[in-house]
Amino acid sequence: MGANDDAVRYSRHLLLPEIGTAGQARLAAARVLIVGAGGLGSPAALYLAAAGVGRLGLIDGDRVDLSNLQRQVLYSTPLIGTAKVTAARERLLALNPGIEVIAHESELRAANAREVLADYDIVIDGSDRLGTRYLVNDACVLLGKSLISAAIHRFEGQAMSYVPGRGPCYRCLFSDSSEGLVPNCAEAGVLGVLPGVMGCLQATEAIKLITGVGEPLLGRLLTYDALDLRFREFRFARRVDCAVCGERPSITTLADAPAACTPADLPGLRIYSPAELRARLSDRQTGAPLLVDVREAHEFAAGHLADSLHLPLAELEFRHSELPADREVVFICRSGARSLRACQIAAGQGLTRLGNLAGGLAAWAESLTQTS
Amino acid sequence: MLARMAHSVHVPSPLRSYTGGASRVSAEGASLRALLADLDARHRGLRFRMIDEQDRIRRHIRIFVNAREAQSIDEALQAADEVHLVCALSGG
Numbered sequence: 001m002g003a004n005d006d007a008v009r010y011s012r013h014l015l016l017p018e019i020g021t022a023g024q025a026r027l028a029a030a031r032v033l034i035v036g037a038g039g040l041g042s043p044a045a046l047y048l049a050a051a052g053v054g055r056l057g058l059i060d061g062d063r064v065d066l067s068n069l070q071r072q073v074l075y076s077t078p079l080i081g082t083a084k085v086t087a088a089r090e091r092l093l094a095l096n097p098g099i100e101v102i103a104h105e106s107e108l109r110a111a112n113a114r115e116v117l118a119d120y121d122i123v124i125d126g127s128d129r130l131g132t133r134y135l136v137n138d139a140c141v142l143l144g145k146s147l148i149s150a151a152i153h154r155f156e157g158q159a160m161s162y163v164p165g166r167g168p169c170y171r172c173l174f175s176d177s178s179e180g181l182v183p184n185c186a187e188a189g190v191l192g193v194l195p196g197v198m199g200c201l202q203a204t205e206a207i208k209l210i211t212g213v214g215e216p217l218l219g220r221l222l223t224y225d226a227l228d229l230r231f232r233e234f235r236f237a238r239r240v241d242c243a244v245c246g247e248r249p250s251i252t253t254l255a256d257a258p259a260a261c262t263p264a265d266l267p268g269l270r271i272y273s274p275a276e277l278r279a280r281l282s283d284r285q286t287g288a289p290l291l292v293d294v295r296e297a298h299e300f301a302a303g304h305l306a307d308s309l310h311l312p313l314a315e316l317e318f319r320h321s322e323l324p325a326d327r328e329v330v331f332i333c334r335s336g337a338r339s340l341r342a343c344q345i346a347a348g349q350g351l352t353r354l355g356n357l358a359g360g361l362a363a364w365a366e367s368l369t370q371t372s
Numbered sequence: 373m374l375a376r377m378a379h380s381v382h383v384p385s386p387l388r389s390y391t392g393g394a395s396r397v398s399a400e401g402a403s404l405r406a407l408l409a410d411l412d413a414r415h416r417g418l419r420f421r422m423i424d425e426q427d428r429i430r431r432h433i434r435i436f437v438n439a440r441e442a443q444s445i446d447e448a449l450q451a452a453d454e455v456h457l458v459c460a461l462s463g464g
Contacts, residue, residue, distance in 0.1 A: 036464045128464035151461035156385035158461055174460040177432030188386070190463055221434075223458065227395065234436050234458065297389035312389075318420055 023211035033120035039195030040126030042074040047203035059104035071192035131257025137170035157198040167218035168238035274367035289328035330355035384459040432460040
């Protein structure tokens with residue numbers, strides 16, 4: 001594609017004095033990595049490709065699933081089952097053949113983060129796990145990359161930017177967290193257009209950082225409530241005791257978040273299939289176990305097993321004394337992941353007679369369909 | 373006698389299961405500590421999700437009074453102060 005075509009393609013940018021020829025040249029020389037080619041990554045990638053960002057990288061290990069299409073606008077129905085980054089690369093190059101699009105088909109891990117980030121200057125975080133969010137932040141701080149972070153939940157989004165030496169990082173804002181405390185989209189649901197708004201904000205920030213125009217979102221947390229249609233801004237400062245960007249950092253190398261618990265980590269844990277649990281509940285000889293549902297209140301209210309105790313995972317660490325030591329406790333959640341974490345917490349508190357419903361209530365419901 | 377000090381409290385999406393889905397609730401108190409106690413009396417369990425056993429604000433939570441960040445729950449509140457509870461989100 002020739003220079004003349006570019007003059008036409010980018011003409012509406014070239015008309016803006018704030019961008020113009022020099023700004024467009026900066027965009028062409030820019031190198032942006034998008035972590036997570038999902039709800040946030042889709043609009044961010046589309047607009048940055050359209051804007052002429054010279055090198056656009058996407059890292060994601062997932063394949064396109066039907067449930068993605070409600071919000072992940074990079075993909076279309078015939079692409080279900082295709083690797084997301086491969087599908088995304090084709091779509092972005094069709095939109096703008098004049099840019100380079102690099103597909104990294106893997107998850108971002110401590111082991112590959114340094115190598116992957118090396119070829120980029122700006123990182124857009126559109127991941128859907130807190131562990132990845134902290135890894136991306138720490139990698140950006142340690143490697144001196146700019147970070148544009150956004151996250152979503154149901155009808156609410158938040159965004160912030162980090163530029164080395166110019167403000168606080170993500171850990172200055174939320175110094176630590178764990179997956180059990182913060183539900184993700186798969187557990188809580190999300191309004192499809194919400195990541196569209198937040199991902200476009202991330203693309204806007206990237207273009208501003210690249211071209212040097214405007215006021216970036218540094219030291220400011222922007223929140224968006226789609227139900228109220230209201231944006232709010234909260235200022236926060238760099239923490240001198242921040243574990244990664246503070247005066248005496250304790251994080252000096254990259255590490256993955258602790259791996260999710262597996263049943264093998266808990267000797268003595270009894271794993272129930274739905275059929276096994278049904279049989280156990282109807283066995284009057286041995287005494288029924290206590291069923292503990294660790295989902296959030298709105299999930300529990302939408303439907304639960306009879307006689308189950310509701311105790312959200314996030315409260316378990318403080319309410320474990322409510323669990324009986326002399327009776328088997330079987331944890332239940334939507335898909336079996338949170339309940340396994342609950343088993344881990346309960347085991348850590350000295351409870352020994354523990355069970356987990358494998359596959360959670362989703363598997364339970366499916367088994368009922370199959371047997372009916 | 374002191375007038376009752378009611379505040380508007382903005383609840384983040386992950387904690388709205390405690391407030392019946394409400395994004396904004398009302399609570400009283402002349403300090404953040406008192407307000408959190410009143411909030412917990414009205415919405416049982418909500419305080420636990422934000423404050424640990426040592427009365428520290430949990431590390432994935434930030435509390436802002438108007439636009440100013442609260443460093444501890446001992447901060448005083450003025451009449452008409454709005455309290456914003458902010459929680460780390462993970463979805464993408």
